[in-house]
Amino acid sequence: MASEDSTSLDGILEIIREENADKIGILCLNCLIVRTRFKELDNFVKTNNIRLPKDKELTKLDYLDYISAHFYEKYKNIKELREIYPNCLSFISDMLLKDNKIEKYLNRFDFISKYELIEVFSDYCADLNISVFDATEVDESIYNLDLYLTKKTPRLRTEAVIVRTGADMDNESYKNIFYLLNESSRISHWTILVTTPRGIYNIGFDRIVADMEKLNVWLYVVDPIHQRILGITKGKKSKDQDEQAAEKYIRKLPREPIRAPSRVVKFSEYDFSESDSYNPKKFSMYEILPKDEALEKEQSLIRKPKYRELFRTLLVIDQKSGLPLVTYSREDLETDKELVSGFLSAMDSFVSEIGGSESMNEINYKGFNIHATYGKWIKLALILSNPAKKSLKERLAYFLKDFEERYADEINLFIETGNTRYFDSNKITEDIKDILDI
Secondary structure, three states, X not given: OOOOOHHHHHHHHHHHHHOOOOOEEEEEHHHHHHOOOHHHHHHHHHHOOOOOOOOOOOOHHHHHHHHHHXXXXXXXXXXXXXXXXXXXXXXXXXXXXXOHHHHHHHHHHOOOOHHHHHHHHHHHHHHOOOEEEEOOOOOOOOOOOXXXXXXXXXXXXXXXXXXXXXXXXXXXXXXXXXXXXXXXXXXXXXXXXXXXXXXXXXXXXXXXXXXXXXXXXXXXXXEOOOOEEEEEEOOOOOOOOOHHHHHHHHHOOXXXXXXXXXXXXXXXXXXXXXXXXXXXXXXXXEEOOOHHHHHHHHHHOOOOOOOOOOEEEEEEEEOOOOOEEEEEEOOOOOOOHHHHHHHHHOHHHHHHHHOOOOOOEEEEEXXXXXXXXXXXXXXXXXXXXXXOOHHHHHXXXXXXXXXXXXXXXXXXXHHHHOOHHHOOHHHHHHHHHHHHOO
């Protein structure tokens, strides 16, 4: 780095931000770094030989400043980098996201539950006086839609919607999405793709914009971190619509919409700016905000966890021995040790009720609802005061998959030794809170 003088550092950061001064970034690097652990940032800094001031206690956003300045100097001085990357911000972002530990935090820019993504977009549509129908049960595999929208203005206007989380957006599945969008233009006036910042990152911003414009598709990005909906591309009316096929499809829809327009209640809690939408040139894949602005946004979005009142206890249990590897109960409730130990003792007798498959199963125990699911090595028992909604069940299934992947080494050590000390309960507790939104 040329200098650690604060004026020089501020000047470099301003130059980097100026590259995308009038654009809306889909992935905020400030948000990414704030969610990264200090240990992972220290490892990144060490690996890339980034100098930090030794006489200053740094925040995570300070780390981002020095990381940005370090890669700015490289970008400025190496011609080959300027030929590869369109701007310095792209280079900084690429270097950060090549780190596997940091890259995993892109999951925070996504919805764990596809059902929640559908709910958020449905609320937005209802506020636009659009009726939203669940199309997932329609027996038309050639279309395989998630939602179907209708609006009378005064003639009936229809829209076919494909919804995909980032986890659903890889290169292989994207080919199928492309096919479904093309086919759905036969049964609707317009077609829509709804995804997340992680979904856009997986495919690439320029590529997906070019594809959606080619298909005349409306592209929306739903951002759970900033609680906003971005309209990226503006679709055109289908020239391929087959009225008979459309009428046949509409007759197969459920009789009642999952969201109906309301003149009294505003459904959506997400922000949408019409003036900033439907012009891809207004958007970029990444952004870095000034620290004050980034902190202000973080503070403004603090909210109560969605399932906190419902949650009681989560047990992570070894399948073979039946021993709990991790137990977490809500902090503001006294841990009901009797409830937990009683459930574990009765676990064997519940096997026939709970099952032993990967499916989600439910039982009632002493007035509490227990949702259980099985993986390869572990089983989870989620104890709630009331039955779980579909979105929480999807979150539980995600936690199971994530836990077995992330802690595979620790699970194998437990299998060999029977010792649970390999599991960092503090770290796992944070994962539980975040993934289950409790």
